[in-house]
Amino acid sequence: MSLDGDTSTTGDTAQSNTAYGNKAFKRSKSHFADRITADAADGWPVEAGRYRLVISRACPWASRAAVSRRLLGLEDALSLAVTDPLQDDRSWRFTLDPGDEDPVLGIRFLHEAYDAREKEYPGGVSVPAVVDVPSGRLVTNDYQQLTLDLATEWTHLHRAGAPDLYPEALRDEIDEVMDGVYRDLNNGVYRAGFATGQEEYEGAYGDVFRRLDLVSERLAGRRYLVGESITEADIRLFTTLVRFDAVYHGHFKCNRNKLTEDPVLWAYARDLYQTPGFGDTTDFDHIKRHYYGVHAGINPTGIVPAGPDLAGWLTPHHREQLGGRPFGDGTPPGPVPDGEAVPEGHRPLP
Incomplete structure (x- = not known):
């Protein structure tokens, strides 16, 4: 099983990736490493409304993408799906949505998007994942590159006042x-x-x-x-x-x-x-x-x-x-969009 971000395996998730010969945990590289870029070099152009970001709020790797998307103001350009924090042997589940189905992708389990991309893919089903909405196919689960591309390749879709999260000089x-x-x-x-x-x-x-x-x-x-x-x-x-x-x-x-x-x-x-x-x-x-x-x-x-x-x-x-300025020459993001707020009681409130 792959453990790119957090995987679908139930039970002792990451121990399925342990090299028992040396008893050390090893994290696999992302299997689906296509990039969504302004020049569409990998065949996936940056395009508002075309893709859906699937995250678990439990996962630190997926949370990176959630933070970046919000800071950059990409909510209208890149829709968000949030999975149940608990998986079963069928992978990350959309049980937080009505009918236990993602309302945009029309799937019940994230593995369905993986299967649409590569049938009987043997690795784990990880988040974050970006799915092409028209085809229902997984585009990427490369959690390391994803946020860098959101910061540098999606710039024409950033909100006014978005911060530069990956400034070239630094x-x-x-x-x-x-x-x-x-x-x-x-x-x-x-x-x-x-x-x-x-x-x-x-x-x-x-x-x-x-x-x-x-x-x-x-x-x-x-x-x-x-x-x-x-x-x-x-x-x-x-x-x-x-x-x-x-x-x-x-x-x-x-x-x-x-x-x-x-x-x-x-x-x-x-x-x-x-x-x-x-x-x-x-x-x-x-x-x-x-x-x-x-x-x-x-x-x-x-x-x-x-x-x-x-x-x-x-x-x-x-x-x-x-000193310092949180957003550099930019401004804070606006209110959390309707339907994306963390439920009351899941975080401290003033």
């Missing part, structure tokens, strides 16, 4: 920061959580907290990871940090300390959470129900913890004292 530095964060933290928490040997677990655990210490040091005197405004690097770090205390600290045994115990990272995460596009796309209920309900090999009882208390996410962070 790309080398952004890429360097993102590479370390991905290797040691975004993927490192999974390597720790799904390790089947003590040595592999401790190695991943060490990577996670070494990287957290490095980014904490980097952010002590600057508001954002690279430059003076939010970039792709901040989005990728945020989607792991926002899950840390709720899931990774206990469920994945990354328990040296909680996010709330690092003053710099906790303030940084709150700053982003309180920025439109971040907190308003975060669903703590889906996050907890997915991880604790699907990973039966780690949590065989399926009990979902009642905590942690989420009220702290709305407390003052004082990061504005470091």
Whole structure:
């Protein structure tokens, strides 16, 4: 099974990808890596209304796309489908929609779009996924490239005042920061959580907290990871940090300390959470129900913890004292579109 983003496998999802010879978790590359570009080099042109973005709000990889889409104001150009946080052996389900069917694609399970693209594809069904609405075929599940293309190839469809999330002058530095964060933290928490040997677990655990210490040091005197405004690097770090205390600290045994115990990272995460596009796309209920309900090999009882208390996410962070402008020369996104709001009770409200 592939584990590009989060897959459809029930039970101990990622352990199906463990190389048991060395007891180490390994993440597969995206199988469907077509790009949607302005020049249509891969046969998929950027076109308003043609594609549908399928996400799970539980998945950190999919959450990147949700944040980027909102910051860039692509809601009218790229429609959104949100799956149930729990999968079964038929893949991600559209049970949150009337009749348990996606109203645009007319399918009940995401695997149907994968099958339309490649019959009997042997890998996992992962999110985020972009589907071509006219044909019902999967276009891409390349979660690493997707958000970069939204920022650079979809520019003529961006809202007025959209931020530049991948500024050309800073790309080398952004890429360097993102590479370390991905290797040691975004993927490192999974390597720790799904390790089947003590040595592999401790190695991943060490990577996670070494990287957290490095980014904490980097952010002590600057508001954002690279430059003076939010970039792709901040989005990728945020989607792991926002899950840390709720899931990774206990469920994945990354328990040296909680996010709330690092003053710099906790303030940084709150700053982003309180920025439109971040907190308003975060669903703590889906996050907890997915991880604790699907990973039966780690949590065989399926009990979902009642905590942690989420009220702290709305407390003052004082990061504005470091300067910087969240959207650079741009402006904040507008209100969350009708039908896309995270349900009441799934995140803290003022």
